Amino acid sequence: MRTGHHGLADIPADQATVRRSNLSLVLRHLREHGPQSRTALAAATGLNKTTVTSLVGELRARGLIRESGPQHAGGVGRPGLALTLDGTRVGALGLEINVDYIAAFATDLGGRVLIDRRVGFDAMGCDPERSLDELARVAREALAELGLLGIHVAGITVAVPGLIDGADGVVHVAPNLGWYGVPVAERLSWDVAPNIPVTVVNDANLAALAEYTSGIAAGTSDLVYLTGEVGVGGGIIAGGRLLGGADGFAGEVGHVMVDSAGERCGCGRTGCWETKVGLAALVRMVTPDHAYGVPDGIVRDPEERLAEIERRLADGDPQVAHALTEVGRWLGLGSATLVRLFNPRVIVVGGYFARLADHLLPRAQAELTRLGVTGAVAHCTFVASDLGFGAASRGAAGVVVDRVLADPTAIEILPDISTLSRA
Ligand SMILES: [Zn+2]
Numbered sequence: 316m317r318t319g320h321h322g323l324a325d326i327p328a329d330q331a332t333v334r335r336s337n338l339s340l341v342l343r344h345l346r347e348h349g350p351q352s353r354t355a356l357a358a359a360t361g362l363n364k365t366t367v368t369s370l371v372g373e374l375r376a377r378g379l380i381r382e383s384g385p386q387h388a389g390g391v392g393r394p395g396l397a398l399t400l401d402g403t404r405v406g407a408l409g410l411e412i413n414v415d416y417i418a419a420f421a422t423d424l425g426g427r428v429l430i431d432r433r434v435g436f437d438a439m440g441c442d443p444e445r446s447l448d449e450l451a452r453v454a455r456e457a458l459a460e461l462g463l464l465g466i467h468v469a470g471i472t473v474a475v476p477g478l479i480d481g482a483d484g485v486v487h488v489a490p491n492l493g494w495y496g497v498p499v500a501e502r503l504s505w506d507v508a509p510n511i512p513v514t515v516v517n518d519a520n521l522a523a524l525a526e527y528t529s530g531i532a533a534g535t536s537d538l539v540y541l542t543g544e545v546g547v548g549g550g551i552i553a554g555g556r557l558l559g560g561a562d563g564f565a566g567e568v569g570h571v572m573v574d575s576a577g578e579r580c581g582c583g584r585t586g587c588w589e590t591k592v593g594l595a596a597l598v599r600m601v602t603p604d605h606a607y608g609v610p611d612g613i614v615r616d617p618e619e620r621l622a623e624i625e626r627r628l629a630d631g632d633p634q635v636a637h638a639l640t641e642v643g644r645w646l647g648l649g650s651a652t653l654v655r656l657f658n659p660r661v662i663v664v665g666g667y668f669a670r671l672a673d674h675l676l677p678r679a680q681a682e683l684t685r686l687g688v689t690g691a692v693a694h695c696t697f698v699a700s701d702l703g704f705g706a707a708s709r710g711a712a713g714v715v716v717d718r719v720l721a722d723p724t725a726i727e728i729l730p731d732i733s734t735l736s737r738a
Contacts, residue, residue, distance in 0.1 A: 334370075335722055335723070335724055337360075337362060337366065337370055338370055338373060338374060338722075338723040338724065339720060339721050339722065339723060340360050340362075341356060341360060341362075341367065341370050341371065341374060342374060342379060342380070342400070342720055342723050343720050344356065344359055344360060345380060345398060345399065345400045346400045346402075346424075346425075346720065349399075350383050350397035350398060350399045351397060351398060352395030352396065352397055352398070353367050353368055353371060353395055353396075353398065354395050355395075356371070356398065371398055373723075373728075374723060376728045376729060377723055377724075377726045377727065377728055377729065378401060378404045378405065378467075378726065378729050379400070379401060379402075379404075379405065379424065379719075379723055379726060380398050380399060380400055380401050381398070381399055381401040382396045382397070382398060382399075383396075383397045383398070383399040384396065384397055385397065400424065400425055401424075401425075402423040402424030402425025402426065402427065403423050403424075403425065403427070403466075404423075404424075404465070404466065404467055405423060405424045405466070405467050405469050405719060405726055406421055406422065406423045406424070406429060406461050406464075406466035406467065406468050406469065407421060407422055407423075407424075407468070407469055407470060407472075407712040407713070407714075407715030407716045407719070408420075408421045408430075408454070408457055408458065408461065408468055408470070408471045408472075408711075408712060408715070409421065409471075409472050409473075409474065409521075409707075409708040409709060409710065409711025409712030409713070409714075409715070410450065410453065410454055410457075410471065410472070410473045410474065410708060410711060411473070411474035411475075411518060411521075411705070411707045411708040411711060412436075412438060412446060412450050412473065412474070412475055412492070413438065413476055413492075413518065413544055413545075413704075413707075414438055414439045414476070414491045414492065414544060414545040414546065414607070415435060415436065415437060415438070415439070415545065415607075415615065415616060415617055416433045416434060416435055416436055416616060416617065416704065417433070417434050417436045417438075417449060417450055417453050418432065418433040418434075418704065418705050418707070418708040419431075419432055419433075419453050419454070419456075419457045419708060420432075420705055420708035420709045420711065420712050421457060421461060421466075421468075421712055422712050422713075422716065423466065424469075424716060424719060424720075426716075429460075429461060429464060429466065430457050430460060430461070431705060431709075433616070433704060433705060434453065435615070435616040435619075436449055438492050439491065439492065439493070439545070439607060439608065442493075443492070443493070443494050443497045446492065446494075447497070447499070447502050447503075450473070450499075450503070451502070451503060451506045451507050454471065454503060454507045454508070455507050458507065458508060458511075467726070467727075468508075468511050469511075469512075469715055469716075469718070469719045469725060469726060470511060470512045470513070470514065470714075470715035470718060470719075470725075471503065471508060471511055471512070471513045471514070471715070472513075472514045472515070472516055472521070472711035472712070472714045472715050473499055473500070473503065473513065473514070473515045473516070473711065474516060474517070474518040474521045474522075474707035474708060474710070474711045475489055475492070475494075475499065475515055475516075475517065475518060476489055476491060476492065476517070476518045476519070476542070476544065476546045476548055477489025477490070477492065477494060477517065478517070478564050478567070479515050479516060479517055479563065481514070481515070481516065481563050483498070483500065483501070484498065484499055484500020484501065484513060484514060484515040485497065485498045485499070485500070485501075485515075486499055486515065488582075490546070490570075490580070490581040490582040490583070491545050491546040491581045499513075499515045500513040500514060500515050514714070516711065516714065517548065517550075517563070517564075517566070518542060518548060518707040519540060519541070519542045519548030519549050519550040519566055519707070520548075520550040520557055520559070520563075520566060520710075521550070521706075521707045521708075521709075521710030521711050521713075521714065522540050522542055522548075522550055522665055522700075522702070522706035522707040522709075522710050523538070523539075523540035523549075523550020523551065523552055523557060523566075523663075523710070524550070524552075524557055524710040524713055524714065525702055525706045525707070525709040525710035525713060526538065526540050526550075526552075526663045526665075526700060526702065526706065526710075527552045527555075527557075528710075528713055529702075529709070529713075530663060530700055530701065530702050530706070531663065531698055531699070531700060531701050531702075532660075532661045532663050532698055535552075535660050535661050536552065536553075536554055536555040537552065537553055537554065537657065537658065537659045537660050537661075538551075538552045538659050538660060538661045538662070538663055539551050539552075539650075539653050539657055539659040539661075539662045539663070540552070540662075540663045540664075540665060540700075540706075541568070541646075541650075541662060541663070541664050541665065541668060542665050542666050542706075542707070543592070543593075543594060543664055543665060543666035543667040543668030543669065543670075544593070544594055544617070544666045544667065544704075545589075545593055545594045545595045545607055546569050546581070546589055546593055547568065547569035547588060547589035547592055547593050548566065548567065548568065548569055549566040549567070549568035549569070549653070550566050551565065551566050551653075551657055551659075552659075553657060558657075568588060568649070568653060569587060569588055569589035569593065570582050570584065570587045570588070570589065571587065571588050571649065571652065572584065572585070572586050572587060572588075573586060573587070573588045573591060573645070573648065573649055574586035574590075574591065577590050577591065578590040578596075588645070588649045591641075591642070591645035591649070592642050592645045592646050592649065592668075594607075594617060594620070594666070594667045595607040595608075596642065597624070597638055597639075597642055597667070598620055598624075600634070600637075600638035600641070601624055601627070601634060601635050601638050602620075602623065602624070605620070617666070617667060617704060618670075618704070621667055621670050621671065624671070625671075628674070639671065639674040639675060639678075640678055642675055643674070643675040643676070643677070643678025643679045643682070644678055644679070644682050646664075646668070646675055646676075646678075646679040646682075647678065647679035647680065647681065647682025647683045647685075647686070648682055648686070650662055650679060650682075650683060650697070651682070651683055651686040651688045654683065654688045654695050655688060658695075659695055660694065660695060660696075661695065661696055661697075661698055662695060662696070662697050662698070663698055663699075663700050664676070664697060664698070664699055664700060665700040665702065665703075665704075665706050666700075666704055666706075668699070669699040669700045669701070669703070672697075672699035676697045676699065679697055680696070680697050683695065683697075
């Protein structure tokens with residue numbers, strides 16, 4: 316059992332809640348402010364020193380913090396031993412399945428990156444069973460690597476481009492994957508990690524969180540993130556919080572209708588925004604022979620497709636230049652609605668939008684200005700993400716880390732702390 320509440324079992328529920336939130340307070344404080352003595356922790360958190368000593372004892376027993384040598388508190392008296400976040404034992408695994416790849420990203424609690432990789436995979440051309448097999452294979456491989464590093468994996472979060480029931484980890488619908496009612500969490504739990512909690516979250520929402528915590532616009536409390544993949548998803552950070560909506564379905568910007576006479580979309584409707592700006596739209600305009608959904612037996616990683624497009628642009632191909640102008644214009648046009656609705660300071664674009672930012676964003680920004688939604692009233696700038704195609708898997712790992720920080724009792728007490736501290 317990973318979720319044992321050793322140490323809390325014999326105290327009443329309300330006290331257990333207080334204890335849990337105090338453990339979280341101390342752990343977060345050490346993570347954000349670096350090594351501190353018990354005295355300094357007590358002063359900073361407003362908890363009394365006896366409580367802090369007890370909390371520190373429990374966090375050490377769970378292997379989450381360690382003593383790291385004398386620390387002068389800045390005042391008189393002998394120095395206390397400093398306590399440091401010990402992130403190296405506990406890890407978080409983020410996975411992402413998208414139309415043409417599966418990504419894995421793992422960090423320890425301190426933020427050290429342990430795994431960051433993407434494998435090309437044609438999820439569009441496979442049935443859900445086959446895709447889940449491949450996702451399970453990537454998960455098993457990552458868990459084996461983390462196991463060799465001595466990492467206890469506190470949780471797995473899977474990013475999926477679709478509408479997800481967060482409570483049971485079922486993907487209601489992921490149009491570009493052709494998934495309807497796919498029980499992702501249950502399948503991974505059963506097949507790969509029976510003892511590790513698995514959650515499933517919309518990919519754009521996770522990428523927005525990654526941008527907000529560690530991306531190019533980190534800390535911008537009102538931002539919109541757009542995934543530039545085959546599908547176009549949105550994640551909205553408003554007032555420093557991810558906007559979920561009543562069912563967690565907010566941000567499905569790719570399926571806002573922008574052209575009633577437009578192309579048919581993967582969702583079954585016509586003229587959705589992603590039929591104008593999604594990677595499939597660009598590829599269809601530029602390399603119709605290799606368009607998504609045209610079976611030619613070759614799985615192309617998005618980077619590979621983009622390299623070809625860039626090569627042709629450099630060769631002065633007018634068809635590519637025209638296509639990029641069109642995508643840039645539609646990107647600005649659709650974003651104008653988002654700016655009106657959410658008044659973001661920044662629109663962070665990811666995926667292929669970021670890779671081709673120099674060719675897309677000036678046009679998109681000009682379109683925003685032309686439509687009269689920037690300027691004195693609402694300053695909003697497009698910026699290209701520097702997190703690459705892995706933003707959602709990074710955000711997925713971040714969600715797991717956040718869960719541990721919020722409830723350190725989710726991590727088991729080590730069988731023998733004295734053995735560990737001697738090592
Ligand atoms: Zn659609």
